Amino acid sequence: MYENKARLMCTAEGTPFDLFERIVTISDAQSRAPRTSSRSRKNDDSDLCVDNELGFVKDRTISRLTEMNSSEYLEQHAEMIAEKQKDEDNINNNNNNNNVVHAHAHVVQSR
Numbered sequence: 678m679y680e681n682k683a684r685l686m687c688t689a690e691g692t693p694f695d696l697f698e699r700i701v702t703i704s705d706a707q708s709r710a711p712r713t714s715s716r717s718r719k720n721d722d723s724d725l726c727v728d729n730e731l732g733f734v735k736d737r738t739i740s741r742l743t744e745m746n747s748s749e750y751l752e753q754h755a756e757m758i759a760e761k762q763k764d765e766d767n768i769n770n771n772n773n774n775n776n777v778v779h780a781h782a783h784v785v786q787s788r
Contacts, residue, residue: 702732
């Protein structure tokens with residue numbers, strides 16, 4: 678979606694950062710809740726998803742979703758759509774003009 682400059686419309690219960698805050702790298706998890714025993718573990722950290730690969734993907738996803746929500750990105754998307762519509766209109770107009778020329782040529786030949 679991002680590479681194709683698509684526009685994403687969705688609703689969520691928070692910002693992209695909020696949505697992915699429970700996905701952390703191993704080092705992030707260790708710095709969040711260093712512990713010496715299982716008893717000292719915080720209960721609210723039990724739903725963390727700890728994965729180094731997902732940590733990278735999470736950061737990229739947050740960055741792209743944030744950019745896709747920026748006014749600059751949305752303006753570029755609107756310009757791209759307007760240009761595409763203009764190109765389609767030009768193609769349609771050219772096709773209509775070709776049909777008129779062919780019809781005129783047919784009338785002239787039948788005289």
